[in-house]
Amino acid sequence: MARGKSQTQRSRSYESDDHERGACEWCEYALVITLATILLIGVSALTVFWVFYYREGYAWADDLPDKQFNLHPTLMVAGFITFSGFSVLLYRICRCFRRIYVKLLHAIFHALAFPCIVIGFLAVLDYHNKKGINNFYSLHSWIGFVAMGLFGIQYAVGFFSFLLLLICNKGTAGFRASLVPIHAAFGILTFVLGVCACLTGLTEKALFSIGVERYSGMVDEGIIINAIGVACIAILAVVMYILSRNKFRTPESRGQHIRASVDL
Amino acid sequence: MARGKSQTQRSRSYESDDHERGACEWCEYALVITLATILLIGVSALTVFWVFYYREGYAWADDLPDKQFNLHPTLMVAGFITFSGFSVLLYRICRCFRRIYVKLLHAIFHALAFPCIVIGFLAVLDYHNKKGINNFYSLHSWIGFVAMGLFGIQYAVGFFSFLLLLICNKGTAGFRASLVPIHAAFGILTFVLGVCACLTGLTEKALFSIGVERYSGMVDEGIIINAIGVACIAILAVVMYILSRNKFRTPESRGQHIRASVDL
Numbered sequence: 001m002a003r004g005k006s007q008t009q010r011s012r013s014y015e016s017d018d019h020e021r022g023a024c025e026w027c028e029y030a031l032v033i034t035l036a037t038i039l040l041i042g043v044s045a046l047t048v049f050w051v052f053y054y055r056e057g058y059a060w061a062d063d064l065p066d067k068q069f070n071l072h073p074t075l076m077v078a079g080f081i082t083f084s085g086f087s088v089l090l091y092r093i094c095r096c097f098r099r100i101y102v103k104l105l106h107a108i109f110h111a112l113a114f115p116c117i118v119i120g121f122l123a124v125l126d127y128h129n130k131k132g133i134n135n136f137y138s139l140h141s142w143i144g145f146v147a148m149g150l151f152g153i154q155y156a157v158g159f160f161s162f163l164l165l166l167i168c169n170k171g172t173a174g175f176r177a178s179l180v181p182i183h184a185a186f187g188i189l190t191f192v193l194g195v196c197a198c199l200t201g202l203t204e205k206a207l208f209s210i211g212v213e214r215y216s217g218m219v220d221e222g223i224i225i226n227a228i229g230v231a232c233i234a235i236l237a238v239v240m241y242i243l244s245r246n247k248f249r250t251p252e253s254r255g256q257h258i259r260a261s262v263d264l
Numbered sequence: 265m266a267r268g269k270s271q272t273q274r275s276r277s278y279e280s281d282d283h284e285r286g287a288c289e290w291c292e293y294a295l296v297i298t299l300a301t302i303l304l305i306g307v308s309a310l311t312v313f314w315v316f317y318y319r320e321g322y323a324w325a326d327d328l329p330d331k332q333f334n335l336h337p338t339l340m341v342a343g344f345i346t347f348s349g350f351s352v353l354l355y356r357i358c359r360c361f362r363r364i365y366v367k368l369l370h371a372i373f374h375a376l377a378f379p380c381i382v383i384g385f386l387a388v389l390d391y392h393n394k395k396g397i398n399n400f401y402s403l404h405s406w407i408g409f410v411a412m413g414l415f416g417i418q419y420a421v422g423f424f425s426f427l428l429l430l431i432c433n434k435g436t437a438g439f440r441a442s443l444v445p446i447h448a449a450f451g452i453l454t455f456v457l458g459v460c461a462c463l464t465g466l467t468e469k470a471l472f473s474i475g476v477e478r479y480s481g482m483v484d485e486g487i488i489i490n491a492i493g494v495a496c497i498a499i500l501a502v503v504m505y506i507l508s509r510n511k512f513r514t515p516e517s518r519g520q521h522i523r524a525s526v527d528l
Contacts, residue, residue: 133480134480134481134482137479137480137481137482137486138467138470138479138480138486138490139463139466139467139470139489139490139493139494140467142490142493142494143463143493143494143497185505185508188504189501189504192456192500192501192504193497195460196459196460196463196497199403199407199460199463199464200463200464200467200493202403203402203403203404203464203467203468204467204471206402206403207468207471208476212472215401215402216397216398216401216402217398217401218398218401222401222402225403226402226403226406229403229406229407229464230403230406230407233407233457233460236456237453237456240452240453240456241449244449
């Protein structure tokens, strides 16, 4: 009884809190969401620019393996960083949407990331086979392999649990609720692994394609590759900041978060 | 009045909650803390093993630049991963200590990391100068530079704010409390940057020292270097998991955390 009272009071406190949201808080929210959007689109745009300006664009042909390889960094950055990043942030961006629409958008953005990652992976696998290079020897490939595996498992679990199980909405509510923090934690881990894979991949690519002599001479292409890496890290920092700010949650999930803390 | 009542009730709920802490929760806590400890010590031990077994140990002499370079990965892993990792986790490991002792231990572990990072940096700077290699051209060096800068600023701010300002305990309480989340957020960012720097550095080292031919042939040294990288990522995942678990906080800071959430 006392507990029910305290909960009512708490939810009332959120409402008034929501109405009194200060200009400063909105400015901060708008600023970091805008920054994240610019970085997430910018990193893919910069990668495409790099490939067209310095690496002669794209192809998928037996006699043009290097152009085929170019699909790998572009699609992996798009899949693991841009689409996955937006997908993660949707729960903070679409705060006034109904939850089911946000979930669907989350699934759609991951559905866009999925072919990027699969084609990006096949592009480098086929490139290695054409050139007679071994697969899965480097730290980059190990990280990428785990990231892809986690992405696949997360997608399957998410699709099954949070969309398909809605057929039996009430019966599965407890199971779905208990799965949310696990799905979120592994989702963030996948994103972090994606960023780590990009950073090690960019380091490899700079040394393989530019060569240590020219790279250490600070040629323009080296700076562009470094800038892509810096953008990946900036995205990781901004995304983690947005996710850690309780103020940026929807009032509903903020309430759940606090209740979860109180109910420990 | 009602609010005071609800807070009393909440703090009572923590107490009973704390007493009833289940065996399962303690097992989880003990397991992840043990895992983190093994990984944090293991990654440094593995780096030392790698250097002695494959890279001929350490030196600081003009005629042995390669042995001097070996100080760089060893000290950076020790400083940015092992000591910093333990320092971050102290607030979850020493839950029954008085807060001031935890703070002092946190400062001491960072004080151990400090010379590691400085000497590790000077080792590679001197190595580059001896060999006539440019400095700060690679993505690894850019990430490392930012990580070192943040580490220095964090150390100075932390030492000044959380230890020196205790001279005027009451007068600075508000300022110190408001600084805690900023210091914690930038601390985690520094740790993530440290891990990213290690991963890109290991990739560079594998390609420079083993060479792409032997590295792609899966030689033992390549696997050891990859294992150091995997350990770094595992540490990042375990540390982030421990920090995200509200249950692992001290009851005191857990209360502060929840009050901060409720008071938004």
